[in-house]
Amino acid sequence: MSLETIIYVVTGILVLGLPALYVWNERRGTAKAKRALESATIAGLDQPASLHPVIDPDSCIGSGSCTKACPEQGILQLINGKAALVNPARCIGHGECQRACPVDAITLVFGTEQRGVDIPNLRGNFESNVPGIFIAGELGGMGLIRNAVSQGRQAVEAVALQVKHDKSGEALDLLIVGAGPAGISASLQAKKEGLRFITVDQEDLGGTIFTYPRQKLVMLQPMDLPLHGPVRLREVEKEPLLELLMEVVTKHELDIRSGERVTEIKRDNDGYHVTTTAGQYVTRKVLLAIGRRGTPRKIGCPGEKCEKVTYRLLDPEKYHHKKILVVGGGDSAIEAAVALSTQPGNTVHLSYRGDQIFRIKEGNRQRLDQAVESGKITMLLNSNVTSIEPAAVHIDQAGTKITIDNDQVFVLIGGVLPTEFL
Template identity: 30%
Template structure:
């Protein structure tokens, strides 16, 4: 079996950037990706726009040309998948890594399709795969969606949107404008301060004028077939008619996979242990890159500020 210099888990923007750096340094590498190239971006809402401008999403100095100040999902897919094609990156798609173990100085990587060996492993798996569940009765009903793609299925439906972050606000506004009767259930006292600055006034105005109903400091107690029960800020229970629940409660890294790979997780946010200058974990030659580094604090790292991880990691590998 060939022993690769590097095996990269995840073909998101940062995983691709790691491959580009490996290629420039004449290192043998392979990316293993459970879905398509930039799979998380592919599963974003169809009309999503980034907070970052195009140049801050660039990797390897390759220009990202956008027709708008803030690129959208489709432009990002074209950009990153185009790089993978043009640079002829070594990627195995629709293949999931199930186990990473170390035998002396070589990692053994088991996937759903094969087995590999590598001197170094980079985990760049993001956090979009596991919904942050509410853990309430009825959450497993078919009408409850933890992923939102487009508003059209919700026309003329009674929709509850859970949360007040960017994804929740986008879902609320888009479904409202396609004819849904929208109610937002929000644990906090206001719309999140992290909501895109050009969208925040829009949602606040729709709430103020009563076109979107919002219950702040509130919590869902139970989801039923045709209704939903929640507590308001005074602790009073309400039951309202409901067709769909869009639970935009966030997402989490695969902590079990990190633990099973030997990576230490620390604190309430389960922050993975790594060296901030090399991105090497407590396991020698096992690295983290991208948003997976933040643990539960998924707003800590994003494309714009984690692009540097690739160069840091490859520089450290080459130096050894």
């Protein structure tokens, strides 16, 4: 074979083979992405819970930059050369995909046509539809600790601009409700701005983080805390993260009042009169940084005031040889049920009102399936608790009345948001 022939053959392979390889690889990727989307749809995981990307197919050039930028991996994939959200329920709103898109084809939005999201109306400065009441963090629809920290800071910067020319009277410049990441960041910024402020929380320092089970691994993104500086942790257990927050609060002498729940916010000419379980405050501005957990939602059945009923699980290892009922079908309920099922001698029932559990993290689904298959957890789907007694729980399961022996009930069905304040 002559050199000229070899050149023609090699050139032909390159000219025809490389495009064919590209097309084959694209089709394989598309098929994989479609399977992922189909699996998510079947599992009921096809609706995002919060902030998520919407891709404009007319603008998308299929560079794949967004798929590579997403820290969660596998949530965005290419289908027929266009980016698509194939694991919507796993999206937690990092927003890295939008920043990575070279043609601005991605918009971050809340809710979908099928699933609305109950969030307040906010202006660009984080002030709500009620003048003088600001919102930061997950209550405003933004997940992630980094986002909460950033919003807490920005909201207080906006408050400072509004109150800086009026320092008369005894009223506070700002009352911050919530001592989680958003509330602590806001408190630090308020200290930096020289504002007169107080921070209250119905529970303890840490907000939602405080309610996590012991040693729960928390995923973080790099962030900056006002007055403190950079926090470069990527993943950390609950306890060290709370220690960091406590260290920051102590170092900067922040006035945070735990165990103080807001019961009423009334507007008047001086600003707002805020009533809590410990007293009253007069303040010019209010910042709600309480997350979406709010006040724990209750079942509303007879006997719920029984001492054995609780609305959070802090330390699963405290419960041994107990007959336990967990009520709920979200990630918190699943994580609690699985954690309790691993403790010696426990008998765990999981009650959920729906006919299947969906919209939970894939890892939680796998652990739940394993626990059910091994007999560590008994599932009660299509069920509602009708009454609670000291040693038993009565349940209606699809019209059938059942009674189970019980020592402890965990009600993990979300929270009631403070919409009455807005």
